[in-house]
Amino acid sequence: MYDCLVIGAGPAGSTAAYHLAKQGKSVLVVDQATFPRSKPCGGGVSPAIANWFDCDFTPVIKNTVSRVQYTWKLGDSVTIDLVDVPPMWMVRRDQFDNFLIEQATALGAEFKPNTEVSAIKLEGQTWKVQTSQGELEASYLIGADGVKGKTASWLGIKAAKQVPAATLEISTDVAENLQNLAYFDFGSLKNGFMWAFPKSDGFSFSGAYVRDAKGKVADLKKQLTKFAQSLNLDLSKIDYQEYPMNIWDEDRALHTEKALIAGEASGIVDPLIGEGIRPAIFTGVKAAEAVNQALAGNNAALSNYSETINKEWGSDLSKANNVAGMFYKFPKIAYKIGVKRPTAGQTIGKILCGELRYSDVAEKINKKLKGSFIPGFGK
Numbered sequence: 001m002y003d004c005l006v007i008g009a010g011p012a013g014s015t016a017a018y019h020l021a022k023q024g025k026s027v028l029v030v031d032q033a034t035f036p037r038s039k040p041c042g043g044g045v046s047p048a049i050a051n052w053f054d055c056d057f058t059p060v061i062k063n064t065v066s067r068v069q070y071t072w073k074l075g076d077s078v079t080i081d082l083v084d085v086p087p088m089w090m091v092r093r094d095q096f097d098n099f100l101i102e103q104a105t106a107l108g109a110e111f112k113p114n115t116e117v118s119a120i121k122l123e124g125q126t127w128k129v130q131t132s133q134g135e136l137e138a139s140y141l142i143g144a145d146g147v148k149g150k151t152a153s154w155l156g157i158k159a160a161k162q163v164p165a166a167t168l169e170i171s172t173d174v175a176e177n178l179q180n181l182a183y184f185d186f187g188s189l190k191n192g193f194m195w196a197f198p199k200s201d202g203f204s205f206s207g208a209y210v211r212d213a214k215g216k217v218a219d220l221k222k223q224l225t226k227f228a229q230s231l232n233l234d235l236s237k238i239d240y241q242e243y244p245m246n247i248w249d250e251d252r253a254l255h256t257e258k259a260l261i262a263g264e265a266s267g268i269v270d271p272l273i274g275e276g277i278r279p280a281i282f283t284g285v286k287a288a289e290a291v292n293q294a295l296a297g298n299n300a301a302l303s304n305y306s307e308t309i310n311k312e313w314g315s316d317l318s319k320a321n322n323v324a325g326m327f328y329k330f331p332k333i334a335y336k337i338g339v340k341r342p343t344a345g346q347t348i349g350k351i352l353c354g355e356l357r358y359s360d361v362a363e364k365i366n367k368k369l370k371g372s373f374i375p376g377f378g379k
Protein backbone atom coordinates (compact mmCIF):
# COMPACT_ATOMS: atom_id res chain seq x y z
CA MET A 1 0.00 0.00 0.00
CA TYR A 2 1.27 3.48 -0.91
CA ASP A 3 1.25 6.53 1.35
CA CYS A 4 -0.33 8.44 -1.52
CA LEU A 5 -1.76 7.70 -4.95
CA VAL A 6 -1.84 10.57 -7.43
CA ILE A 7 -4.28 10.42 -10.36
CA GLY A 8 -2.79 12.30 -13.33
CA ALA A 9 0.82 13.02 -14.34
CA GLY A 10 0.37 16.58 -15.58
CA PRO A 11 2.26 19.43 -13.88
CA ALA A 12 0.06 19.25 -10.74
CA GLY A 13 0.35 15.49 -10.21
CA SER A 14 4.07 15.23 -11.01
CA THR A 15 4.85 18.15 -8.70
CA ALA A 16 2.90 16.58 -5.84
CA ALA A 17 4.73 13.28 -6.43
CA TYR A 18 8.10 15.06 -6.64
CA HIS A 19 7.63 16.73 -3.27
CA LEU A 20 6.19 13.65 -1.55
CA ALA A 21 9.05 11.50 -2.85
CA LYS A 22 11.52 14.15 -1.73
CA GLN A 23 10.16 13.76 1.79
CA GLY A 24 10.69 9.98 1.58
CA LYS A 25 7.02 9.08 1.20
CA SER A 26 5.88 6.17 -0.98
CA VAL A 27 3.94 7.68 -3.84
CA LEU A 28 2.45 6.23 -7.01
CA VAL A 29 1.31 8.37 -9.96
CA VAL A 30 -1.03 6.81 -12.51
CA ASP A 31 -2.01 8.30 -15.85
CA GLN A 32 -4.32 6.95 -18.52
CA ALA A 33 -2.00 8.22 -21.27
CA THR A 34 1.18 6.82 -22.75
CA PHE A 35 4.06 9.20 -21.97
CA PRO A 36 5.31 11.47 -23.41
CA ARG A 37 1.75 12.65 -24.06
CA SER A 38 0.67 15.94 -25.56
CA LYS A 39 -1.76 18.38 -23.93
CA PRO A 40 -3.42 21.19 -25.90
CA CYS A 41 -1.72 24.25 -24.41
CA GLY A 42 0.11 27.42 -25.43
CA GLY A 43 3.09 26.27 -23.38
CA GLY A 44 3.98 29.67 -21.91
CA VAL A 45 5.45 29.09 -18.46
CA SER A 46 6.47 31.56 -15.80
CA PRO A 47 10.14 31.07 -14.86
CA ALA A 48 9.01 31.55 -11.25
CA ILE A 49 8.19 27.82 -11.13
CA ALA A 50 11.92 27.05 -10.87
CA ASN A 51 11.73 28.14 -7.22
CA TRP A 52 9.71 25.01 -6.42
CA PHE A 53 12.23 22.48 -7.79
CA ASP A 54 15.89 21.57 -7.40
CA CYS A 55 16.32 20.66 -11.07
CA ASP A 56 17.48 22.62 -14.11
CA PHE A 57 14.69 23.09 -16.68
CA THR A 58 17.02 24.06 -19.55
CA PRO A 59 16.49 20.82 -21.49
CA VAL A 60 12.77 21.54 -21.97
CA ILE A 61 12.80 25.30 -22.54
CA LYS A 62 12.23 25.53 -26.30
CA ASN A 63 12.48 29.29 -26.45
CA THR A 64 12.26 32.37 -24.23
CA VAL A 65 10.32 35.57 -24.79
CA SER A 66 10.94 39.05 -23.48
CA ARG A 67 8.76 41.12 -25.82
CA VAL A 68 4.99 41.16 -26.11
CA GLN A 69 2.76 42.43 -28.91
CA TYR A 70 -0.85 43.28 -28.09
CA THR A 71 -3.49 43.79 -30.79
CA TRP A 72 -7.17 44.74 -30.98
CA LYS A 73 -8.90 42.56 -33.62
CA LEU A 74 -5.43 41.86 -35.08
CA GLY A 75 -4.78 45.59 -35.65
CA ASP A 76 -3.99 48.66 -33.53
CA SER A 77 -0.88 46.95 -32.22
CA VAL A 78 1.60 47.89 -29.56
CA THR A 79 4.83 46.06 -28.77
CA ILE A 80 6.54 46.33 -25.43
CA ASP A 81 9.83 45.06 -24.07
CA LEU A 82 9.41 43.36 -20.73
CA VAL A 83 11.66 45.33 -18.42
CA ASP A 84 13.15 44.05 -15.16
CA VAL A 85 11.59 40.60 -15.46
CA PRO A 86 13.15 37.29 -16.46
CA PRO A 87 12.07 36.10 -19.93
CA MET A 88 9.01 33.88 -20.09
CA TRP A 89 9.65 30.22 -20.98
CA MET A 90 8.10 28.53 -23.98
CA VAL A 91 7.75 24.77 -23.67
CA ARG A 92 6.28 21.83 -25.56
CA ARG A 93 3.94 20.12 -23.15
CA ASP A 94 4.83 16.57 -24.18
CA GLN A 95 8.48 17.26 -23.30
CA PHE A 96 7.83 19.48 -20.26
CA ASP A 97 5.36 17.07 -18.61
CA ASN A 98 7.58 14.07 -19.34
CA PHE A 99 10.53 15.91 -17.81
CA LEU A 100 8.56 16.66 -14.64
CA ILE A 101 7.43 13.07 -14.09
CA GLU A 102 11.03 11.95 -14.69
CA GLN A 103 12.19 14.32 -11.94
CA ALA A 104 9.61 12.78 -9.59
CA THR A 105 10.63 9.19 -10.39
CA ALA A 106 14.31 10.11 -10.01
CA LEU A 107 13.46 10.95 -6.38
CA GLY A 108 11.71 7.61 -5.85
CA ALA A 109 8.10 8.17 -6.97
CA GLU A 110 6.58 5.29 -8.95
CA PHE A 111 4.82 6.00 -12.23
CA LYS A 112 2.32 3.82 -14.10
CA PRO A 113 1.29 5.23 -17.51
CA ASN A 114 -1.52 3.56 -19.52
CA THR A 115 -3.43 3.18 -16.27
CA GLU A 116 -6.90 4.66 -16.29
CA VAL A 117 -8.71 5.10 -12.99
CA SER A 118 -12.39 4.12 -13.21
CA ALA A 119 -13.53 4.23 -9.58
CA ILE A 120 -12.35 5.14 -6.08
CA LYS A 121 -13.62 4.02 -2.69
CA LEU A 122 -12.49 4.76 0.84
CA GLU A 123 -12.75 1.53 2.88
CA GLY A 124 -11.86 2.24 6.50
CA GLN A 125 -8.59 4.19 6.26
CA THR A 126 -7.61 2.84 2.83
CA TRP A 127 -8.38 4.11 -0.65
CA LYS A 128 -9.20 1.28 -3.06
CA VAL A 129 -8.61 2.56 -6.57
CA GLN A 130 -9.93 0.62 -9.55
CA THR A 131 -7.78 0.99 -12.66
CA SER A 132 -7.41 -0.57 -16.07
CA GLN A 133 -4.37 -2.40 -14.58
CA GLY A 134 -6.14 -3.72 -11.49
CA GLU A 135 -6.86 -2.46 -7.98
CA LEU A 136 -4.39 -0.21 -6.15
CA GLU A 137 -4.33 0.87 -2.50
CA ALA A 138 -3.16 4.01 -0.76
CA SER A 139 -3.65 5.94 2.48
CA TYR A 140 -4.20 9.28 0.72
CA LEU A 141 -5.41 10.29 -2.70
CA ILE A 142 -4.62 13.34 -4.83
CA GLY A 143 -6.87 13.95 -7.84
CA ALA A 144 -4.73 15.84 -10.36
CA ASP A 145 -6.61 14.60 -13.40
CA GLY A 146 -7.11 17.91 -15.16
CA VAL A 147 -10.07 19.61 -16.76
CA LYS A 148 -11.64 16.34 -17.96
CA GLY A 149 -10.90 14.36 -14.80
CA LYS A 150 -13.63 12.74 -12.72
CA THR A 151 -12.01 12.60 -9.29
CA ALA A 152 -13.57 15.88 -8.10
CA SER A 153 -17.06 14.65 -8.92
CA TRP A 154 -16.36 11.18 -7.44
CA LEU A 155 -15.38 12.99 -4.23
CA GLY A 156 -18.50 15.17 -4.36
CA ILE A 157 -16.49 18.37 -4.86
CA LYS A 158 -18.30 21.17 -6.66
CA ALA A 159 -17.40 21.42 -10.35
CA ALA A 160 -15.23 24.31 -11.52
CA LYS A 161 -16.37 26.82 -14.16
CA GLN A 162 -15.53 25.38 -17.57
CA VAL A 163 -15.07 27.51 -20.70
CA PRO A 164 -14.38 26.57 -24.33
CA ALA A 165 -10.80 26.88 -25.58
CA ALA A 166 -8.63 25.53 -28.39
CA THR A 167 -5.11 25.41 -29.76
CA LEU A 168 -3.76 25.59 -33.26
CA GLU A 169 -0.25 24.18 -33.43
CA ILE A 170 1.83 25.10 -36.45
CA SER A 171 5.06 23.31 -37.29
CA THR A 172 7.23 25.65 -39.30
CA ASP A 173 10.54 27.45 -39.28
CA VAL A 174 10.29 30.57 -37.15
CA ALA A 175 12.28 33.59 -38.26
CA GLU A 176 14.70 34.80 -35.61
CA ASN A 177 12.98 38.18 -35.27
CA LEU A 178 9.70 36.40 -34.35
CA GLN A 179 11.19 34.09 -31.74
CA ASN A 180 11.42 36.59 -28.93
CA LEU A 181 7.86 37.89 -29.23
CA ALA A 182 4.60 36.69 -27.64
CA TYR A 183 1.28 37.88 -29.09
CA PHE A 184 -2.04 38.62 -27.38
CA ASP A 185 -5.12 39.60 -29.36
CA PHE A 186 -8.30 41.04 -27.87
CA GLY A 187 -11.61 41.72 -29.57
CA SER A 188 -11.54 38.94 -32.19
CA LEU A 189 -13.21 36.51 -29.75
CA LYS A 190 -16.22 37.99 -27.97
CA ASN A 191 -15.71 37.55 -24.21
CA GLY A 192 -12.37 35.92 -24.78
CA PHE A 193 -8.91 36.44 -26.20
CA MET A 194 -6.20 34.71 -28.22
CA TRP A 195 -2.49 34.32 -27.65
CA ALA A 196 0.40 33.00 -29.75
CA PHE A 197 3.70 31.70 -28.46
CA PRO A 198 6.73 31.00 -30.66
CA LYS A 199 8.80 27.86 -30.18
CA SER A 200 12.07 27.11 -31.92
CA ASP A 201 10.21 24.79 -34.33
CA GLY A 202 6.78 26.38 -34.70
CA PHE A 203 4.00 28.41 -33.12
CA SER A 204 1.24 27.59 -30.63
CA PHE A 205 -1.91 29.66 -31.11
CA SER A 206 -4.51 29.47 -28.34
CA GLY A 207 -7.92 30.99 -27.77
CA ALA A 208 -10.35 30.88 -24.85
CA TYR A 209 -13.75 32.35 -23.98
CA VAL A 210 -12.73 33.29 -20.46
CA ARG A 211 -16.03 35.11 -19.73
CA ASP A 212 -18.42 32.86 -21.58
CA ALA A 213 -19.01 29.19 -20.83
CA LYS A 214 -21.16 28.99 -23.99
CA GLY A 215 -18.71 30.79 -26.29
CA LYS A 216 -19.00 29.86 -29.97
CA VAL A 217 -16.57 26.99 -30.47
CA ALA A 218 -16.84 27.22 -34.28
CA ASP A 219 -15.37 30.72 -34.13
CA LEU A 220 -12.24 29.50 -32.39
CA LYS A 221 -10.80 27.73 -35.42
CA LYS A 222 -11.72 30.59 -37.74
CA GLN A 223 -10.18 33.27 -35.51
CA LEU A 224 -7.07 31.26 -34.65
CA THR A 225 -6.47 30.66 -38.35
CA LYS A 226 -6.86 34.39 -39.07
CA PHE A 227 -4.42 35.09 -36.25
CA ALA A 228 -1.86 32.70 -37.76
CA GLN A 229 -2.40 34.18 -41.23
CA SER A 230 -1.73 37.65 -39.83
CA LEU A 231 1.82 36.52 -39.00
CA ASN A 232 2.35 35.23 -42.57
CA LEU A 233 3.15 31.72 -41.37
CA ASP A 234 3.25 28.59 -43.51
CA LEU A 235 0.01 26.82 -42.54
CA SER A 236 0.67 23.54 -44.37
CA LYS A 237 1.35 21.62 -41.12
CA ILE A 238 -1.31 22.43 -38.55
CA ASP A 239 -2.94 20.58 -35.69
CA TYR A 240 -6.18 22.07 -34.30
CA GLN A 241 -7.67 20.81 -31.03
CA GLU A 242 -10.59 22.01 -28.95
CA TYR A 243 -10.00 21.52 -25.26
CA PRO A 244 -11.84 23.26 -22.40
CA MET A 245 -10.38 25.17 -19.48
CA ASN A 246 -11.43 25.22 -15.82
CA ILE A 247 -11.11 28.81 -14.72
CA TRP A 248 -11.27 30.17 -11.20
CA ASP A 249 -14.66 31.53 -10.22
CA GLU A 250 -15.09 31.10 -6.46
CA ASP A 251 -13.64 29.62 -3.29
CA ARG A 252 -14.52 25.97 -2.71
CA ALA A 253 -13.46 23.06 -0.53
CA LEU A 254 -10.75 21.12 -2.37
CA HIS A 255 -10.54 18.20 0.04
CA THR A 256 -12.63 15.42 1.56
CA GLU A 257 -11.67 12.69 4.01
CA LYS A 258 -8.12 11.54 3.09
CA ALA A 259 -8.31 13.07 -0.41
CA LEU A 260 -7.76 16.34 -2.17
CA ILE A 261 -7.76 17.71 -5.67
CA ALA A 262 -5.01 19.75 -7.31
CA GLY A 263 -4.25 21.51 -10.57
CA GLU A 264 -6.88 22.29 -13.16
CA ALA A 265 -9.21 19.73 -11.59
CA SER A 266 -9.53 22.31 -8.83
CA GLY A 267 -10.37 25.12 -11.29
CA ILE A 268 -7.25 27.21 -10.78
CA VAL A 269 -6.70 28.67 -14.26
CA ASP A 270 -6.29 32.46 -14.27
CA PRO A 271 -9.55 33.93 -15.66
CA LEU A 272 -7.75 36.92 -17.18
CA ILE A 273 -4.69 35.49 -18.92
CA GLY A 274 -5.43 31.74 -19.09
CA GLU A 275 -2.37 30.73 -17.07
CA GLY A 276 -2.73 27.20 -15.67
CA ILE A 277 0.72 25.61 -15.43
CA ARG A 278 2.17 27.69 -12.60
CA PRO A 279 -1.06 27.47 -10.55
CA ALA A 280 -1.15 23.68 -11.16
CA ILE A 281 2.41 23.41 -9.88
CA PHE A 282 1.62 25.61 -6.88
CA THR A 283 -1.31 23.37 -5.90
CA GLY A 284 0.91 20.30 -6.41
CA VAL A 285 3.47 21.72 -3.96
CA LYS A 286 0.76 22.54 -1.42
CA ALA A 287 -1.01 19.17 -1.88
CA ALA A 288 2.23 17.33 -1.13
CA GLU A 289 2.79 19.49 1.95
CA ALA A 290 -0.74 18.72 3.16
CA VAL A 291 -0.47 14.95 2.64
CA ASN A 292 2.92 14.97 4.34
CA GLN A 293 1.48 16.71 7.38
CA ALA A 294 -1.58 14.45 7.41
CA LEU A 295 0.69 11.38 7.37
CA ALA A 296 2.49 12.89 10.37
CA GLY A 297 -0.84 13.04 12.24
CA ASN A 298 -2.06 16.58 11.58
CA ASN A 299 -5.85 16.15 11.31
CA ALA A 300 -6.35 19.67 9.99
CA ALA A 301 -3.79 19.36 7.17
CA LEU A 302 -6.24 18.69 4.32
CA SER A 303 -8.70 21.39 5.31
CA ASN A 304 -5.73 23.76 5.68
CA TYR A 305 -4.89 22.89 2.06
CA SER A 306 -8.29 24.10 0.83
CA GLU A 307 -7.91 27.23 2.91
CA THR A 308 -4.39 27.92 1.64
CA ILE A 309 -5.34 27.54 -2.04
CA ASN A 310 -8.42 29.71 -1.62
CA LYS A 311 -6.49 32.34 0.33
CA GLU A 312 -3.11 32.41 -1.40
CA TRP A 313 -4.21 31.78 -4.98
CA GLY A 314 -7.99 32.09 -5.15
CA SER A 315 -8.16 35.51 -3.58
CA ASP A 316 -5.69 36.79 -6.18
CA LEU A 317 -7.63 35.15 -9.01
CA SER A 318 -10.87 36.63 -7.67
CA LYS A 319 -9.23 40.01 -8.22
CA ALA A 320 -8.32 38.89 -11.74
CA ASN A 321 -11.99 37.97 -12.18
CA ASN A 322 -13.05 41.47 -11.14
CA VAL A 323 -10.62 43.02 -13.60
CA ALA A 324 -11.85 40.62 -16.33
CA GLY A 325 -15.48 41.55 -15.56
CA MET A 326 -14.63 45.20 -16.02
CA PHE A 327 -12.42 44.60 -19.06
CA TYR A 328 -14.97 42.56 -21.03
CA LYS A 329 -17.80 45.04 -20.37
CA PHE A 330 -16.24 47.60 -22.70
CA PRO A 331 -13.32 45.72 -24.21
CA LYS A 332 -12.42 48.24 -26.89
CA ILE A 333 -11.93 51.07 -24.43
CA ALA A 334 -10.37 48.67 -21.93
CA TYR A 335 -7.86 47.66 -24.59
CA LYS A 336 -6.81 51.27 -25.12
CA ILE A 337 -6.65 52.10 -21.42
CA GLY A 338 -5.80 48.79 -19.81
CA VAL A 339 -3.49 47.16 -22.36
CA LYS A 340 -2.16 49.51 -25.01
CA ARG A 341 -0.57 52.07 -22.72
CA PRO A 342 3.08 51.16 -22.09
CA THR A 343 2.77 50.98 -18.29
CA ALA A 344 -0.34 48.76 -18.56
CA GLY A 345 1.43 46.46 -21.03
CA GLN A 346 4.36 46.16 -18.62
CA THR A 347 2.01 45.27 -15.79
CA ILE A 348 0.44 42.43 -17.78
CA GLY A 349 3.92 41.26 -18.77
CA LYS A 350 5.01 41.19 -15.14
CA ILE A 351 1.94 39.19 -14.16
CA LEU A 352 2.72 36.72 -16.97
CA CYS A 353 6.27 36.28 -15.69
CA GLY A 354 5.08 35.77 -12.13
CA GLU A 355 6.73 38.99 -10.92
CA LEU A 356 3.51 40.78 -9.96
CA ARG A 357 0.29 39.58 -8.37
CA TYR A 358 -3.20 40.89 -9.12
CA SER A 359 -3.54 41.93 -5.49
CA ASP A 360 -0.65 44.37 -6.09
CA VAL A 361 -2.35 46.09 -9.02
CA ALA A 362 -6.07 45.17 -9.27
CA GLU A 363 -7.35 48.21 -7.43
CA LYS A 364 -5.35 50.58 -9.60
CA ILE A 365 -6.39 48.83 -12.84
CA ASN A 366 -10.07 48.78 -11.81
CA LYS A 367 -9.96 52.47 -10.94
CA LYS A 368 -8.37 53.29 -14.27
CA LEU A 369 -10.89 51.19 -16.22
CA LYS A 370 -13.89 52.50 -14.27
CA GLY A 371 -12.83 56.10 -14.77
CA SER A 372 -12.55 55.59 -18.52
CA PHE A 373 -15.81 53.90 -19.42
CA ILE A 374 -18.43 55.83 -21.29
CA PRO A 375 -21.57 53.69 -21.60
CA GLY A 376 -22.18 52.48 -25.15
CA PHE A 377 -18.56 52.64 -26.23
CA GLY A 378 -16.36 49.67 -27.06
CA LYS A 379 -19.09 47.09 -27.75
Ligand SMILES: Cc1cc2nc3c(=O)[nH]c(=O)nc-3n(C[C@H](O)[C@H](O)[C@H](O)COP(=O)(O)OP(=O)(O)OC[C@H]3O[C@@H](n4cnc5c(N)ncnc54)[C@H](O)[C@@H]3O)c2cc1C
Pocket: 007, 008, 009, 010, 011, 012, 013, 030, 031, 032, 033, 037, 039, 040, 041, 042, 043, 044, 045, 115, 116, 117, 118, 144, 145, 146, 147, 148, 149, 150, 165, 166, 167, 206, 207, 208, 243, 244, 245, 262, 263, 264, 265, 269, 274, 275, 276, 277, 278, 280
Ligand atom coordinates in the same frame (compact mmCIF):
# COMPACT_ATOMS: atom_id res chain seq x y z
C1 LIG B 1 -6.07 26.11 -25.28
C2 LIG B 1 -5.29 26.14 -24.00
C3 LIG B 1 -4.12 26.88 -23.92
C4 LIG B 1 -3.42 26.97 -22.71
N1 LIG B 1 -2.26 27.69 -22.66
C5 LIG B 1 -1.60 27.81 -21.49
C6 LIG B 1 -0.37 28.52 -21.42
O1 LIG B 1 0.15 29.01 -22.42
N2 LIG B 1 0.23 28.63 -20.22
C7 LIG B 1 -0.30 28.08 -19.07
O2 LIG B 1 0.27 28.26 -17.99
N3 LIG B 1 -1.44 27.35 -19.13
C8 LIG B 1 -2.09 27.18 -20.30
N4 LIG B 1 -3.22 26.42 -20.36
C9 LIG B 1 -3.68 25.73 -19.13
C10 LIG B 1 -2.83 24.46 -18.84
O3 LIG B 1 -2.71 23.71 -20.02
C11 LIG B 1 -3.50 23.60 -17.76
O4 LIG B 1 -4.01 24.43 -16.74
C12 LIG B 1 -2.52 22.60 -17.15
O5 LIG B 1 -2.22 21.59 -18.07
C13 LIG B 1 -3.12 21.94 -15.90
O6 LIG B 1 -2.24 20.95 -15.44
P1 LIG B 1 -2.80 19.71 -14.59
O7 LIG B 1 -1.62 18.97 -14.10
O8 LIG B 1 -3.80 20.17 -13.61
O9 LIG B 1 -3.64 18.83 -15.62
P2 LIG B 1 -3.25 18.17 -17.02
O10 LIG B 1 -2.00 18.74 -17.54
O11 LIG B 1 -4.47 18.24 -17.86
O12 LIG B 1 -2.97 16.66 -16.64
C14 LIG B 1 -4.02 15.80 -16.19
C15 LIG B 1 -3.60 14.35 -16.43
O13 LIG B 1 -4.58 13.48 -15.83
C16 LIG B 1 -4.72 12.34 -16.65
N5 LIG B 1 -6.02 11.71 -16.36
C17 LIG B 1 -7.25 12.26 -16.52
N6 LIG B 1 -8.22 11.38 -16.13
C18 LIG B 1 -7.56 10.24 -15.73
C19 LIG B 1 -7.99 8.98 -15.23
N7 LIG B 1 -9.29 8.68 -15.06
N8 LIG B 1 -7.06 8.04 -14.93
C20 LIG B 1 -5.73 8.32 -15.09
N9 LIG B 1 -5.26 9.50 -15.57
C21 LIG B 1 -6.16 10.46 -15.86
C22 LIG B 1 -4.62 12.90 -18.07
O14 LIG B 1 -4.23 11.90 -19.00
C23 LIG B 1 -3.54 13.98 -17.90
O15 LIG B 1 -2.25 13.50 -18.22
C24 LIG B 1 -3.90 26.29 -21.56
C25 LIG B 1 -5.07 25.50 -21.65
C26 LIG B 1 -5.75 25.41 -22.86
C27 LIG B 1 -6.98 24.55 -22.94
